[in-house]
Amino acid sequence: MDEMKLSNPAKVPETPKRSMGEWVKQNLFSNVPNTVLTIVFGFLALYSIKGLLGFILSGERRWAAVATNMRLLMAQGYPANQFIRVWFTLGCLMVLTGVSLAIWRSNGVLKAKRIGTWVLNLGVGAAIFALLAPISASARGGWLIATAVLLLLGCFLKIGSDKSMLPDDVPTIWFSFSCLAVLVLSLWTVPYGHYAFTDGELIAESGRTVAMSTKLPFTVMLLLLVGSFLLAGVARGLVQIPKAKVVLSGLWLLSPFVLNWIVLRDPDFDYGRVFSTDIPIGLLFIGFGFLILYPLTNPSIGEKGRLVAIALLMFAAFNWIAAFFGLYPMLQKVRISFL
Structure with missing residues (x-):
């Protein structure tokens, strides 16, 4: 029986297409109770919508304030210039x-x-x-x-x-x-x-x-x-x-x-410091990081790689502890780069 089910899968019957009039008749006016419910709740819905629109569009509402402050709502106090x-x-x-x-x-x-x-x-x-x-x-x-x-x-x-x-x-x-x-x-x-x-x-x-x-x-x-x-x-x-x-x-x-x-944010960069300090630090970390981390990705290094990784993590943590106690000066970006 299982083989018959697998070889002859049952097809889901297609839902017959209905016109809009047929859909309305079947779902809203199929019998007397449904017709009464449709009419009563239809009037209630229209009455509620009319009241809501009247409240929203009443002359007492000051929607001009929203339009006037649209830029403030969208971009906060970003300078216009x-x-x-x-x-x-x-x-x-x-x-x-x-x-x-x-x-x-x-x-x-x-x-x-x-x-x-x-x-x-x-x-x-x-x-x-x-x-x-x-x-x-x-x-x-x-x-x-x-x-x-x-x-x-x-x-x-x-x-x-x-x-x-x-x-x-x-x-x-x-x-x-x-x-x-x-x-x-x-x-x-x-x-x-x-x-x-x-x-x-x-x-x-x-x-x-x-x-x-x-x-x-x-x-x-x-x-x-x-x-x-x-x-x-x-x-x-x-x-x-x-x-x-x-x-x-x-x-x-x-x-x-x-x-x-x-x-x-348009930060005020000191480009002299960027080229003299930040970029050299970044290049050093990229170079030495590659020389240290690339060999550690070799699966054959085994336990030695884990020990080196733990040592590097401990060294990075020690830099933050040293900074907290003021043992020696170090740029914050260097400490972050170690991590």
Whole structure:
């Protein structure tokens, strides 16, 4: 019997496809009790959403304070005249991300029909917001237009996928890039308003797009991400992939230290001391460390290697004890390097 089971594995029956109307009827209105529950709790949900939106969008709320202090919330008190360092750091991360996606070749895909379902859900959410939120007539009209666009786009994706008018699979990377592009495009087109607090003066300009100092850098970040991905994809066949992955892994490992401690913090280095003391110390430790540790990695050295390793560890610990009692002076970086 076991052999029969192994040679004839049972297939899991496929779930029959149902239209949206059939799903709604079976799950929400299958019988009288379900219909009553759906109607009652549907009204309760809409009433709760309307109350929540009314509370959030009430004129008593001061959301302009959030928009005014957005830079403070995102970057704390980083000096405005040094903000180019923040964008440079983000740009480096975008380039690393784009190149890594191309080298590791992320081949994930999403079904166009599933994307259509997501877009339809967004359209339904936008419709609920437009109908229940306490907003002006012009704003309500804008939300209804957005609702119509989302619903039409969702239906087009679902119907086009069913009738083979569209490809069934959409690359996940390009779907993600498209979503980011829509967000960046909204910075140029949607009147989020311009809010700032400059030189003790509050700037609150509604009905216009965000400042150029915001939308232009984010556009450049998107171009760096997509451009680095495309260029790395072209150069992928010209490099050795294993070595490229090692280099990228090393860059990702070093990026927090370089970008955070050097680029963002802008330390005041004494380069004379760096070249006269720090670099020679580093080279000495690299050289002597290699001469000592490389032979210890030989499996044939046996017990002698363990004794040498214990001696080195005891010597490093002794340096910290000597520093605590002030027996002899030694640079802190040297003690750390011994460890």
